[in-house]
Amino acid sequence: MNTRSAAGYSKYVVLGLLCITWIVNYFDKVAINVASIPLAKEFGLNESQIGLILSSFFLSYAMMQPVGGWLSDRFGSRKVILISALFWSLFTVVSGWAWSFVSLLVVRFLFGIGEGSYPSASTVAVAESFPYKQRARAKSVLTSATTLGSMLGSLVAASLISSFGWRNMFFVLGALGVVLCIILFFFLKPAGSDEKAAEPKAHKSKVPLKQLLTIPLVWQLTAIYFGASLVTWGMNS
Numbered sequence: 001m002n003t004r005s006a007a008g009y010s011k012y013v014v015l016g017l018l019c020i021t022w023i024v025n026y027f028d029k030v031a032i033n034v035a036s037i038p039l040a041k042e043f044g045l046n047e048s049q050i051g052l053i054l055s056s057f058f059l060s061y062a063m064m065q066p067v068g069g070w071l072s073d074r075f076g077s078r079k080v081i082l083i084s085a086l087f088w089s090l091f092t093v094v095s096g097w098a099w100s101f102v103s104l105l106v107v108r109f110l111f112g113i114g115e116g117s118y119p120s121a122s123t124v125a126v127a128e129s130f131p132y133k134q135r136a137r138a139k140s141v142l143t144s145a146t147t148l149g150s151m152l153g154s155l156v157a158a159s160l161i162s163s164f165g166w167r168n169m170f171f172v173l174g175a176l177g178v179v180l181c182i183i184l185f186f187f188l189k190p191a192g193s194d195e196k197a198a199e200p201k202a203h204k205s206k207v208p209l210k211q212l213l214t215i216p217l218v219w220q221l222t223a224i225y226f227g228a229s230l231v232t233w234g235m236n237s
Contacts, residue, residue, distance in 0.1 A: 010189070011129040015138055017188050018122045019145035021085060024180050025118060026149025027156055028092045028173050032057070032108065033237055034157040035166040042166075043101055053104045054237050057112040064116025069124070071117060073206065077125035078188055080117050085184060087114030089177025096170030125188075150236065 032039075036050050045053075072080045091111040098104045122142060130138045160169035212218060 011138075014125060014129045014188060015141060017184060018081075018125055018142055021081070021118070021180060021184065022122065022142060022145040023149035023152065024173075024177055025085075025088070025115060026146060027153040028088055028111075028177060029057075029115065030150055030153040030236060031092070031157040031169060031173055032095070034154055035161060035169065038161060038166045039098075039104070043104075045101060049101055051237075053101070053108055056105045057108040057115075058233070060109045060112030061116040064113050065120055068117025069120035072121040072124040077121045077128055080121035081125065081188065082181060082184055084114055084117040084121060085177060086181045088118075089174050089181060090114075091174075092170055092177060093174030096167040096174070 032054065036054070039045065039053075040050055068080060068084065088111055091107060091114055095104075095107050095111065098107055123139065126135055126138045126142060157169055157173070160172055164172070
């Protein structure tokens with residue numbers, strides 16, 4: 001296999017691993033929604049308390065996404081993806097040991113810190129692996145994996161809870177995440193192809209944060225994503 005074909009093969013391996021990681025990520029993310037009914041019964045929680053538990057995740061998740069992007073730019077996507085996946089997998093396991101409303105609040109907040117870096121890091125991994133003209137297609141495949149993960153995650157979580165209980169559901173999903181981390185450690189190695197190396201200089205340069213915040217499209221996309229998330233995550237929850 002020549003260098004060009006090896007690079008082409010490598011980028012699709014990276015994309016496949018990122019998609020699998022997104023699917024597992026959503027398994028862990030939506031599991032709490034399915035588990036909220038047995039959780040409420042066991043701990044005597046009302047709707048407001050369940051809402052706070054779900055929201056504590058999104059608070060830390062939102063806080064960590066820009067941090068995850070900065071860390072990925074500085075240290076590379078591979079390190080951030082590995083640390084993020086391991087962190088959220090461990091706190092998925094810890095979720096199964098929750099003993100009260102407060103413990104669930106704290107665990108879900110820490111869980112969000114772990115997961116928050118992955119969206120940014122996975123996008124950086126696409127940029128590191130694919131030439132400029134192929135990134136939109138690669139990113140669209142990655143986005144499809146999130147929807148697939150959300151759909152399958154609800155089914156998997158419900159099946160596990162019905163068969164083994166909500167605590168064991170978290171243990172199983174957390175163990176799956178740890179296994180995934182081992183696979184990522186050995187096989188996730190984002191590397192640029194020859195085609196990417198030949199890109200125009202304008203596509204390689206990084207845009208300073210201050211300049212980024214002056215681009216109207218950034219704020220327009222933020223508003224769109226904010227509105228869409230209100231609906232989609234509200235329905236998921």
